[in-house]
Amino acid sequence: MISSELLTDLLAPVGEGRIEPMAQARLQALLDAVPVALMEFRLQDGRLLLLAANAAARRTPGLGAVRNPGVDASDVFDLLADTPLLDQLYGVVRVGAPLDCRQVVREPGRLLLAWDLSARRVTSDCIVVTVRDASEAEALRASSQASERALEDVRRELREQTEVFNTMESLARTGHWRRIEDPGETVLLWSPGLCNIAGFEQQEWVDPERAVSGILPEDRHVFEAIRERSAGLDVEYRWRRPDGEVRWMRSRVQRTLPRDGVQVVMGVVQDVTDEHRAAEQLREQLLFIQRIASRIPGFIYEFRLHADGGTSVQYISDAVREFMGVEPHEVTADHGVLMHRVVAEDLPQVQRSAMMSVRKLVPWQCEYRVHMPDGSVRWHMTNAIPHREPDGSVVSHGFTMDITDRKRAEQEIERLAFYDALTGLPNRRLLLDRLQRSIAACQRTKNLGALLFIDLDNFKDLNDTLGHDMGDQLLAQVATRLVGSVREADTVARFGGDEFVVMLEALAPDLQEAATQAETVAEKLLASLNQPFDLDGGQHYSTPSIGITLFGDERLTVDELLKRADLAMYQAKAAGRNTQRFFDPDMQAAVNARSNLEADLRQGLARGELLVHYQPVVDHHARLMGAEALVRWLHPQRGMISPGDFIPLAEQTGLILPLGQYVLQTACEQLQRWSQHETTAHLSISVNVSARQFRQAGFVAQVLQTLKSHNADPRKLKLELTESLLLGDIEDTIARMVQLKSEGVGFALDDFGTGYSSLSYLKRLPLDQVKIDQSFVRDVLTDPNDAAIVRTILALAKSLDLEVVAEGVETTGQLSFLRLHGCEGFQGYLFGRPGPVGDIDAYLHPAG
Secondary structure, three states: OOOHHHHHHHHOOOOOOOOOHHHHHHHHHHHHHOOOEEEEEEEEOOEEEEEEEOHHHHHOOOOHHHHOOOOEHHHHOHHHOOOOHHHHHHHHHHHOOOEEEEEEEEEOOEEEEEEEEEEEEOOOOEEEEEEEEOHHHHHHHHHHHHHHHHHHHHHHHHHHHHHHHHHHHHHOOEEEEEEEEOOOOEEEEEOHHHHHHHOOOOOOEOOHHHHOOOEOHHHHHHHHHHHHOOOOOEEEEEEEOOOOOEEEEEEEEEEOOOEOOEEEEEEEEEEOHHHHHHHHHHHHHHHHHHHHHOOOOEEEEEEEEOOOOOEEEEEEOOOHHHHHOOOHHHHHHOOHHHHHHEOOOOHHHHHHHHHHHHHHOOOEEEEEEEEOOOOOEEEEEEEEEEEEOOOOOEEEEEEEEEOHHHHHHHHHHHHHHHEOOOOOOEOHHHHHHHHHHHHHHHHHHOOEEEEEEEEEOOHHHHHHHHOHHHHHHHHHHHHHHHHHOOOOOOEEEEEEOOEEEEEEEEEOOOHHHHHHHHHHHHHHHHHHHOOOEEEOOEEEOOOEEEEEEEEOOOOOOHHHHHHHHHHHHHHHHHOOOOOEEEOOHHHHHHHHHHHHHHHHHHHHHHHOOEEEEEEEEEEOOOOEEEEEEEEEEEEOOOEEEOHHHHHHHHHHHOOHHHHHHHHHHHHHHHHHHHOOOOOOOOOEEEEEOOHHHHHOOOHHHHHHHHHHHOOOOHHHEEEEEEHHHHHOOHHHHHHHHHHHHHOOOEEEEEEEOOOOOOHHHHOOOOOOEEEEOHHHHHOOOOOHHHHHHHHHHHHHHHHOOOEEEEOOOOOHHHHHHHHHOOOOEEOOOOOOOOEOHHHHHHHHOOOO
């Protein structure tokens, strides 16, 4: 309700009394009929309280509190609590300044209220507030603002696109035009880019006559023809700019379908002057190259390795027809036809070196042979320079020439200078050069070499009795036999007269082993030259005397080596001819001793002088687990011979095969005997197997047959292999081990850590056990390196789930260290030396 005080102030004259109740009711009805929300507030005790409100205020959303006179203004305008409105209303009542404002409250996506609000002070402590709904006006205003922003965005984007388009036209030296034709008029519009390349000032409207004014008269017919062609075709013509410069233009026209009688024709024009200039330069360069190519003794080509890995020959000169017997168009279609002409032996090197050149961008030069259509073989040499193109491909420009005459001349010069005319062997000059190189190589590689000086016994008698022609035939046949008896890498030379020299390279670094290798070759040469020679249908025998000296172990000159070999040859003659001798007396003695030992070993095997001894293998509680079978030789005169003396000899001579089989048979017999007794049935035997023995054909079948024939348990047999076995065919090694493993035979890797095994192979081998070499165990308490190696081996074996046996355990300190770090198998003098099988029984049943 409107308060009586306000009604009195509004209706009664000054000084007069209150209006009548009837008038008050009429005035209240009148105010309720007003469609604008009216509210009266009074400032009381510092609070702005609602006195009355009309019906429109009570119906206005957001003013629900007006139904309760006396509520605070903050409750009436609760939706505007976060705005300065309440402070402004307090200002109106206190100061008297009127308030007119629009109040808008939004939440995301929705308008909560929009009011046009006014406030007036009517008494010293009362104000009247009116509120009109402005939602529709606010919505229209927001919509208008959004439309204006969208329009501005579109305009800005259009300006940016226009700028980008104009910039792109400028960069591409391109422009476009539109011609709009209707029955009334024709309008021609040019883009800024088109004006730029044509040399015109920038203008949008261009006169049709001026638009074609720059076309050269001789090209005018080309331009006119475009109007008669179908849309989408390119046409090129020359254009003279106003400054006099002539440029090449490329144009394309597109017509649109008429609409409402209006025809629109559009065109794109591009300045292609640089393309024409580049093409012209390329044509001139090509003509220049072709003129040169037709005058040089060879052919030129361009080879391309594309970024995707493909290859092609872009160009090849006509001379390829003469030099390779193929047509140029055949090569550009498939350059493989060139490779088909290359001799098969030379082809891999040609392809490999060519591809290395283009991949590493280094110059290429290669000499090779080619088959010509007439069946002849010619020598060619190709030089090429590669470079990388911007697209990632590599282009090589090359030149090929025929060098057959040069190669023949070089070969003839070399033959005359370095080869013996009678035998075709290297002569003294070439031998000395090769020997010098070989001596230097020995110093680098630490391998040894050998020089064999060969003199034919009684050759002078042959010459004197049968004549020099027969002597020459003999020398030629001797040369052939010598070459056939040595490796291709070795050198056979004619030193002069009836003297020949054989140079052996890349022998073993060990002096003894190298001497053995040289001796083997010498014996082979002796055997070959002891065969009869056919001289003019008759047989003739000629024997050689061979002197041998090794080189590489000390610095000696070529002359000193030749003197030693020559002296050794005379020692051979002094020994009765048809034999060989080493220069060094001590070496000769060693060779003789080795030869005698080999003979004794053969006889010892036949007479049963070889014995098998056993060394105990125990666990960490010193309980006997088995034994290792070790061969021993009791010589009738020399007594017990160390295995280090005769085992390597057996390896070199092949006697290791029968010797190894003997040890295996003896071990299987012992396993069968042990199996008959409860106290020994659990024992196993380890047998060492050499690489040569393991790789012999039928080794697997031999082992299984030996086990079967002696009724021995395969599970009690362990074969010990050395790491040198891994240097051969590893896949074959694994296959053989798997075969035996499937039958129960176990495997141990002996002397682990001293060889060259790869861990990648080790994890693939079906091993049961590794044995730590005694060289590591010996100093395990004093050498930190040996201790670290032992710990590493134990850790590695554990990770691979392998048993470990430490060899050479001689002290309790070593045993304690090994036990501490997880070793569970031991072998060494601390538990027993190798001895007869009775020693094993004594270990099981110690006296007392």
